[in-house]
Amino acid sequence: MLAFVFLLLGSLFARADDWQQSFLLTEENRHLANSLLNPNNLVWPLANNVIQAESRSNIHVEKSIFLLTLRPRAETALETVNGANREQGSLFFQELFLQMKLTENFSLSAGRIQFGWGPADSITPSNWMAPDLQYESSPNFEQFGISRVQASWSASDIFHVMGAAETGPLPDNTNSRTLTKEQNQERLLAKLEWSWDNTNKIIGLTSGRVHEAYGYRAREGFYSAITLNDAWLLYADTLYKQTGAERNWDILAVPGLRYTFPGGAEIRVEEIYNQAGLTSAQESTAIKALVATNSLTQSLLQSQSASLSGKNYSYAAFRWTNPAFLSMLHSPSFALRALHSLADGSQAILSDFDFGIGDQYTLSVYGSITSGGDNSELRGLFDRLLGISLKMSI
Amino acid sequence: MKFLTFFFCLAAFSVSAWAFNAEEILHKADRARGGVSDGLTWNIQLQDSGSSSASEYEVQVKGVDALVRCTAPARQKGELYLFNDRNLWLHRPGLKKPISLSPRQRLSGQAANGDIASTNYARDYEAKLEGEDVINGKNCFRLFLQAKAKNVTYDKIRYWVTKDTLLGVKAEFLTLDGKPFKSALFEYGNSVLVSGKKAPFVSKMNIEDAMVKDNKTTIIYTSPKPAAIPESLFNVNNLVR
Numbered sequence: 001m002l003a004f005v006f007l008l009l010g011s012l013f014a015r016a017d018d019w020q021q022s023f024l025l026t027e028e029n030r031h032l033a034n035s036l037l038n039p040n041n042l043v044w045p046l047a048n049n050v051i052q053a054e055s056r057s058n059i060h061v062e063k064s065i066f067l068l069t070l071r072p073r074a075e076t077a078l079e080t081v082n083g084a085n086r087e088q089g090s091l092f093f094q095e096l097f098l099q100m101k102l103t104e105n106f107s108l109s110a111g112r113i114q115f116g117w118g119p120a121d122s123i124t125p126s127n128w129m130a131p132d133l134q135y136e137s138s139p140n141f142e143q144f145g146i147s148r149v150q151a152s153w154s155a156s157d158i159f160h161v162m163g164a165a166e167t168g169p170l171p172d173n174t175n176s177r178t179l180t181k182e183q184n185q186e187r188l189l190a191k192l193e194w195s196w197d198n199t200n201k202i203i204g205l206t207s208g209r210v211h212e213a214y215g216y217r218a219r220e221g222f223y224s225a226i227t228l229n230d231a232w233l234l235y236a237d238t239l240y241k242q243t244g245a246e247r248n249w250d251i252l253a254v255p256g257l258r259y260t261f262p263g264g265a266e267i268r269v270e271e272i273y274n275q276a277g278l279t280s281a282q283e284s285t286a287i288k289a290l291v292a293t294n295s296l297t298q299s300l301l302q303s304q305s306a307s308l309s310g311k312n313y314s315y316a317a318f319r320w321t322n323p324a325f326l327s328m329l330h331s332p333s334f335a336l337r338a339l340h341s342l343a344d345g346s347q348a349i350l351s352d353f354d355f356g357i358g359d360q361y362t363l364s365v366y367g368s369i370t371s372g373g374d375n376s377e378l379r380g381l382f383d384r385l386l387g388i389s390l391k392m393s394i
Numbered sequence: 395m396k397f398l399t400f401f402f403c404l405a406a407f408s409v410s411a412w413a414f415n416a417e418e419i420l421h422k423a424d425r426a427r428g429g430v431s432d433g434l435t436w437n438i439q440l441q442d443s444g445s446s447s448a449s450e451y452e453v454q455v456k457g458v459d460a461l462v463r464c465t466a467p468a469r470q471k472g473e474l475y476l477f478n479d480r481n482l483w484l485h486r487p488g489l490k491k492p493i494s495l496s497p498r499q500r501l502s503g504q505a506a507n508g509d510i511a512s513t514n515y516a517r518d519y520e521a522k523l524e525g526e527d528v529i530n531g532k533n534c535f536r537l538f539l540q541a542k543a544k545n546v547t548y549d550k551i552r553y554w555v556t557k558d559t560l561l562g563v564k565a566e567f568l569t570l571d572g573k574p575f576k577s578a579l580f581e582y583g584n585s586v587l588v589s590g591k592k593a594p595f596v597s598k599m600n601i602e603d604a605m606v607k608d609n610k611t612t613i614i615y616t617s618p619k620p621a622a623i624p625e626s627l628f629n630v631n632n633l634v635r
Binding site: 018020056058071094104105114115116117118119124130142143152154155156157158159160162193195198199200227229230233264321327330331356358359360361362391393394 | 445446447459466468478481487488489490491495543546609624627628629631632634
């Protein structure tokens with residue numbers, strides 16, 4: 001089976017209209033939190049140290065109106081868990097989909113597709129299928145695509161409509177450390193985006209349905225961005241979520257602003273309001289209840305790339321790409337992000353720095369520090385994390 | 395009294411004529427740098443002084459929009475830069491959504507992001523005719539360009555355009571207080587069909603730091619040709635395919 005997959009990939013490489021291949025070698029060291037959730041790292045044995053090698057291919061094959069996109073990934077990792085070593089490996093597609101371009105402006109796609117939109121940085125509520133919480137410190141982190149069928153229509157460069165329905169998962173092996181497992185549900189989503197004033201003003205509306213225990217529930221989203229001048233950008237991203245038997249409406253909202261300095265550095269500040277989230281007291285009760293059933297660690301592991309459990313958060317980010325004072329380096333990039341939970345006072349500070357070496361190599365150094373009470377949300381798993389990664393592209 | 399009236403009318407006419415001429419000169423000079431309403435494609439190679447590696451891009455331009463795809467070096471291959479008028483987006487393979495960038499941000503060496511597909515000086519800048527100079531043995535108009543909006547690549551530019559062929563041959567990029575911080579020389583060794591007529595097209599742009607003369611970046615333009623480009627290509631939603 002594996003030989004067949006490699007034979008198929010080799011054949012596609014030969015026919016590819018466009019392909020990129022890279023190899024990554026990463027070492028990540030983590031100082032695990034000794035918390036009620038995971039005392040002495042015994043409840044959920046997480047790796048203290050990971051050495052991982054990864055192959056990433058991006059392949060496009062175009063034939064007539066068809067475009068096939070494949071992003072096969074192969075990972076092997078040596079993990080140290082409480083002094084013992086274990087080996088892990090996985091082979092999967094981050095994306096695999098076929099696009100049929102029926103006209104210049106209209107296309108149909110099917111397969112595992114990743115997708116994102118909107119100006120917000122910390123989390124994108126209107127994209128409730130894949131909200132992309134900024135809680136990963138590695139600059140090489142990739143989010144998993146979601147299996148779906150999708151129709152897309154662009155009337156021009158300023159008007160876009162998209163409709164999508166989720167389908168069943170692709171059968172592949174996903175033990176990946178950096179990817180959340182695909183969780184398929186019956187979900188439908190439509191998105192309409194319009195921009196005007198030379199794209200200085202953008203409005204997007206999303207509407208969808210998700211099948212829950214009590215039947216289909218609505219998800220209505222809205223996002224907007226206004227560029228005031230070259231320095232200031234104001235934006236908001238909001239989701240109205242219908243839940244439960246009573247069909248109650250909850251709101252998840254992210255207002256924010258971005259300031260860009262003349263040298264290209266930018267700073268963002270965002271506030272996250274999660275109406276359905278827990279207050280500090282509720283969180284503490286929930287943790288005790290869930291620890292008894294030993295399910296919170298599992299849900300935390302899954303949720304850290306998908307959702308937030310608290311009620312209020314503040315988020316700040318600073319990014320600087322190609323600063324002039326580092327002109328001796330190829331494409332240097334620096335980012336510093338901080339997420340603070342107002343519910344329980346916990347916080348996570350994440351940072352990464354990367355630059356090119358010659359034509360083929362990129363070196364990344366990244367890390368995170370969390371702080372807060374023993375059972376706080378953002379200190380749930382790690383106290384500190386430090387990683388270094390070398391990427392070779394051919 | 396009649397003489398005075400005639401004099402003021404003549405003066406007013408002259409001022410408006412000069413303003414019109416400056417805009418017209420700038421508009422015509424833009425055409426040789428890709429500033430046409432029809433679709434055009436070309437390739438560029440960007441080389442910094444003191445660096446052994448060069449970056450290569452494929453450029454597709456239509457009106458105020460441009461899509462630029464990086465083809466080299468290997469570590470940046472597949473990166474896409476989308477210019478929606480003055481707004482700029484970057485998308486990297488494997489990432490789920492594009493990120494917005496400032497056109498002023500440094501791309502490489504002396505080149506800013508906006509330099510790789512900035513073709514429309516007439517759209518972005520208000521032009522005034524300052525005078526005339528001789529550049530490389532050619533008689534040139536000297537224009538002073540002031541940014542119409544704040545999110546363009548440069549605030550102020552001093553721009554020299556040849557009187558006979560109306561080609562921009564030299565530019566000085568100025569700080570807010572009017573001091574040059576870098577300069578560029580243009581060459582026009584390419585040609586392209588515009589509205590059925592063969593027209594000169596830029597082949598090289600040499601950008602030099604005003605303070606440290608050894609800091610240079612060369613942009614080489616090749617294979618310019620007209621192309622039918624759909625507007626939907628420039629919709630940011632279509633970058634992530």
